[in-house]
Amino acid sequence: MTRLSEPDHTGAFVEHLDLPPHRSGPLDGLGFTVKDNIDIAGHKTSYGSPAWRDAHPAPKHNALCVDQLLAAGARCIGKVVADEFTYSLDGESQFYGTPRNAKAPDRIPGGSSSGSAASVAAGLADFSIGTDSGGSIRVPASLCGLWGIRPSLHRISEAGVLPFMPSVSTVGVLAARREHLDMATRMLLRSGKAPARPLRQILVLTDALEVADEAVRTAVQAALTRIADRTGITPEPVRFSQIADAGASLRECNENALRDLQTAEFQSTVGNWIEAHNPELGFTFSMAYGNVLAFDRIAALDSLDRCERLFEAINSFLEPGVVICFPTTPVIAPQKGSLNSLEAVIDFYDRTMTITAFSGVARLPEVTAPLLTVDGCPVGLSFAAAHYQDEFLLGAVKTMLG
Amino acid sequence: MTRLSEPDHTGAFVEHLDLPPHRSGPLDGLGFTVKDNIDIAGHKTSYGSPAWRDAHPAPKHNALCVDQLLAAGARCIGKVVADEFTYSLDGESQFYGTPRNAKAPDRIPGGSSSGSAASVAAGLADFSIGTDSGGSIRVPASLCGLWGIRPSLHRISEAGVLPFMPSVSTVGVLAARREHLDMATRMLLRSGKAPARPLRQILVLTDALEVADEAVRTAVQAALTRIADRTGITPEPVRFSQIADAGASLRECNENALRDLQTAEFQSTVGNWIEAHNPELGFTFSMAYGNVLAFDRIAALDSLDRCERLFEAINSFLEPGVVICFPTTPVIAPQKGSLNSLEAVIDFYDRTMTITAFSGVARLPEVTAPLLTVDGCPVGLSFAAAHYQDEFLLGAVKTMLG
Numbered sequence: 001m002t003r004l005s006e007p008d009h010t011g012a013f014v015e016h017l018d019l020p021p022h023r024s025g026p027l028d029g030l031g032f033t034v035k036d037n038i039d040i041a042g043h044k045t046s047y048g049s050p051a052w053r054d055a056h057p058a059p060k061h062n063a064l065c066v067d068q069l070l071a072a073g074a075r076c077i078g079k080v081v082a083d084e085f086t087y088s089l090d091g092e093s094q095f096y097g098t099p100r101n102a103k104a105p106d107r108i109p110g111g112s113s114s115g116s117a118a119s120v121a122a123g124l125a126d127f128s129i130g131t132d133s134g135g136s137i138r139v140p141a142s143l144c145g146l147w148g149i150r151p152s153l154h155r156i157s158e159a160g161v162l163p164f165m166p167s168v169s170t171v172g173v174l175a176a177r178r179e180h181l182d183m184a185t186r187m188l189l190r191s192g193k194a195p196a197r198p199l200r201q202i203l204v205l206t207d208a209l210e211v212a213d214e215a216v217r218t219a220v221q222a223a224l225t226r227i228a229d230r231t232g233i234t235p236e237p238v239r240f241s242q243i244a245d246a247g248a249s250l251r252e253c254n255e256n257a258l259r260d261l262q263t264a265e266f267q268s269t270v271g272n273w274i275e276a277h278n279p280e281l282g283f284t285f286s287m288a289y290g291n292v293l294a295f296d297r298i299a300a301l302d303s304l305d306r307c308e309r310l311f312e313a314i315n316s317f318l319e320p321g322v323v324i325c326f327p328t329t330p331v332i333a334p335q336k337g338s339l340n341s342l343e344a345v346i347d348f349y350d351r352t353m354t355i356t357a358f359s360g361v362a363r364l365p366e367v368t369a370p371l372l373t374v375d376g377c378p379v380g381l382s383f384a385a386a387h388y389q390d391e392f393l394l395g396a397v398k399t400m401l402g
Numbered sequence: 403m404t405r406l407s408e409p410d411h412t413g414a415f416v417e418h419l420d421l422p423p424h425r426s427g428p429l430d431g432l433g434f435t436v437k438d439n440i441d442i443a444g445h446k447t448s449y450g451s452p453a454w455r456d457a458h459p460a461p462k463h464n465a466l467c468v469d470q471l472l473a474a475g476a477r478c479i480g481k482v483v484a485d486e487f488t489y490s491l492d493g494e495s496q497f498y499g500t501p502r503n504a505k506a507p508d509r510i511p512g513g514s515s516s517g518s519a520a521s522v523a524a525g526l527a528d529f530s531i532g533t534d535s536g537g538s539i540r541v542p543a544s545l546c547g548l549w550g551i552r553p554s555l556h557r558i559s560e561a562g563v564l565p566f567m568p569s570v571s572t573v574g575v576l577a578a579r580r581e582h583l584d585m586a587t588r589m590l591l592r593s594g595k596a597p598a599r600p601l602r603q604i605l606v607l608t609d610a611l612e613v614a615d616e617a618v619r620t621a622v623q624a625a626l627t628r629i630a631d632r633t634g635i636t637p638e639p640v641r642f643s644q645i646a647d648a649g650a651s652l653r654e655c656n657e658n659a660l661r662d663l664q665t666a667e668f669q670s671t672v673g674n675w676i677e678a679h680n681p682e683l684g685f686t687f688s689m690a691y692g693n694v695l696a697f698d699r700i701a702a703l704d705s706l707d708r709c710e711r712l713f714e715a716i717n718s719f720l721e722p723g724v725v726i727c728f729p730t731t732p733v734i735a736p737q738k739g740s741l742n743s744l745e746a747v748i749d750f751y752d753r754t755m756t757i758t759a760f761s762g763v764a765r766l767p768e769v770t771a772p773l774l775t776v777d778g779c780p781v782g783l784s785f786a787a788a789h790y791q792d793e794f795l796l797g798a799v800k801t802m803l804g
Contacts (some may be wrong), residue, residue, distance in 0.1 A: 022700050023700075039670065039674070057674075057678035057679075058678075059670070059674045060669075060673065060674050060677045060678070061669045061670050061673065061674060061699065063670060064666055064667065064670060064703075064706070067699060067700060067703060068703060068706070070700075071700055071703045153556065154555065154556050154568075154569070157568060157569045157663075157667065157706065158568040158569070159567070159568050159569065159666065159667035159669075159670035159671065160670035160674075161568075163565050165561070166556075166559060166560040166561050166563075166565075166568075167556070167559045167560070167561065189710075190706050190707045190710045191710055191714070261559075264466055264561065265466065265559065265561035267462075267463045267561075268441065268461070268463050268465060268466060268561035268562035269561065271462065271463065272441070272459075272461045272462050272463060272562075275462040276459035276460075276462070277459075297463065297469060298424050298425075298469060298473055301466075301469060301470060301473045304466070304470070304559070304592050305592045308591075308592045308593055312593070
């Protein structure tokens with residue numbers, strides 16, 4: 001095991017920095033960290049891989065999203081750990097270590113934005129910017145007890161962010177306080193929109209509840225009761241088969257749809273580079289990459305059609321003023337080192353991605369809120385709205401949760 | 403001047419290929435070419451730059467869009483010339499030559515999808531796939547007398563397409579026949595949508611007409627009369643100030659908005675690489691790149707906000723069932739070698755991009771149709787619809803033009 005930097009007690013940082021704001025703005029006084037797949041000028045971007053880091057020069061320019069935040073008054077305090085090639089949801093990096101989950105120190109932080117979550121959960125940063133394809137912001141936010149947002153696909157510029165899965169990947173934010181999530185996200189969305197329409201309906205995706213542990217389901221119901229009391233809006237259950245075709249299963253969003261699109265796109269970005277350069281790979285990534293190598297790209301092209309149909313069905317269903325709610329992850333954070341059997345890995349990943357793929361395939365904005373506690377550990381409750389309704393969603397979350 | 407491949411009489415091809423279809427499909431019997439910034443497995447992608455080509459290994463996988471077309475029954479017949487780093491609208495490459503404009507052989511083909519246009523215009527390919535940010539499909543289609551489409555931003559997967567300007571760049575199609583443009587585009591859009599709503603209104607963007615040469619304006623009016631006769635729908639003039647704020651000018655879409663966003667994103671993609679590696683650059687590109695180097699990235703961040711507001715204004719205005727029409731380019735193709743003074747370059751680029759930035763900033767699908775002839779040379783007439791209304795637009799174009 002190679003450790004590439006001196007970790008602090010959180011293990012979150014690849015590099016401590018102190019980049020002052022470009023100018024004063026709404027984010028004055030806030031400090032943020034940057035996931036190590038997002039460029040910071042003059043500092044190498046590792047993509048979570050020492051081999052990638054060594055093969056690529058330091059960028060000359062900050063990623064646009066970094067410059068947007070610096071120009072809004074925030075200060076960048078460091079570059080933080082990402083899982084290898086950001087291709088993981090667990091946050092256990094062979095090369096950079098496992099950033100500490102401050103709310104559950106014997107458990108994984110979740111990934112791939114593991115350092116983003118750990119740096120904020122430890123109180124060292126007000127917020128962090130990360131990326132999310134299959135859940136890489138939402139999962140660590142859920143498992144570390146933070147707010148997190150995966151915005152609508154392509155609402156935030158990806159210039160200076162390493163290309164990962166162009167039809168799936170997003171830039172987003174994690175924060176300890178809702179107000180900071182809201183402010184930082186609005187700076188990045190750069191919207192001039194008039195105040196969004198009011199919240200009029202809260203749906204609960206029952207299929208996602210069924211995937212979750214029973215204790216998570218119970219905690220969700222208690223949180224929904226509080227939301228109903230606060231808003232006067234009674235959450236209404238909805239089944240995935242009412243959203244897509246009769247007989248459709250939530251699993252379809254992941255299986256033979258988003259998962260295949262992700263794999264095909266990953267082959268074109270990281271895969272081409274790995275196959276040309278044969279770099280040193282971590283053990284866990286190597287296992288996962290075996291599936292990428294064995295992937296039948298042609299047979300999987302039909303998954304693109306399925307993704308498009310699911311996008312259309314879900315976005316036709318989610319009318320303006322509607323949010324849909326579900327547990328962010330089906331479980332609390334697994335114990336560190338417990339994902340050491342194929343069964344454990346498959347159980348964690350398949351169940352988690354069955355839920356996270358819903359917003360992924362539909363390109364929805366999704367906010368995860370740190371509302372649930374199970375066995376003393378945090379789990380997030382997620383709220384999603386139709387594609388491009390990011391500002392509405394942020395307003396609705398404020399209405400529901402204050 | 404380095405010539406990297408033996409040109410045929412069109413000068414369009416970097417490499418002749420004969421990649422058979424993956425399977426039979428709707429595109430059976432059609433042959434297509436691929437712009438040289440889109441990956442073909444086992445063949446280096448040059449990005450229009452010999453230095454980039456030499457520094458990067460051949461990709462292991464086809465771009466997803468290439469695989470989609472091969473899986474729909476089409477045959478890939480070659481890799482075709484792109485302008486250096488696709489950062490041009492003229493099609494005069496110092497390294498790969500100037501592909502021949504079959505309809506106006508003493509004139510430029512337009513770029514940066516110059517080889518795409520030339521290969522189709524010469525009848526060697528039924529269609530070609532290219533990319534478009536500032537007009538790189540629409541301009542060569544217009545100047546070479548072809549059909550072309552820039553789809554809605556991010557409707558077609560960019561996996562295996564060299565990252566250029568993530569918030570602006572699209573993959574699209576050029577074709578000699580409308581039917582082929584329609585079929586190939588629908589394969590790439592992979593939509594399961596029900597038949598699109600009918601065309602109910604045709605708007606004409608008068609500001610774009612005013613930017614165009616008088617002879618182009620006259621030709622547009624004649625074409626609109628034929629469309630009115632065919633559809634029974636009388637095109638209605640609309641000013642940009644009715645779409646955006648009162649007093650707004652069409653020029654705003656380019657100036658201090660899309661142009662700055664493009665430059666900032668170009669710094670993060672190509673710029674970082676050029677500044678780290680100091681590669682051999684062509685003279686014309688070097689001149690343009692001087693502006694990129696001198697660009698004030700921080701001062702230009704406000705352009706992102708302007709882009710977002712223009713996106714929202716234009717898409718609020720363009721209701722379902724509405725198309726908006728304007729000349730694709732303000733001029734016919736300039737004579738080869740005539741863009742040799744700063745004045746000539748500025749006149750061609752500024753006027754052209756004042757028009758092309760409209761769909762760019764609003765992320766609209768835009769089809770250019772080879773309907774106009776001025777001084778014996780082709781010019782395109784463009785039709786755009788709201789973001790993500792690609793299938794409606796293809797249907798409306800069929801209704802209007804048959």
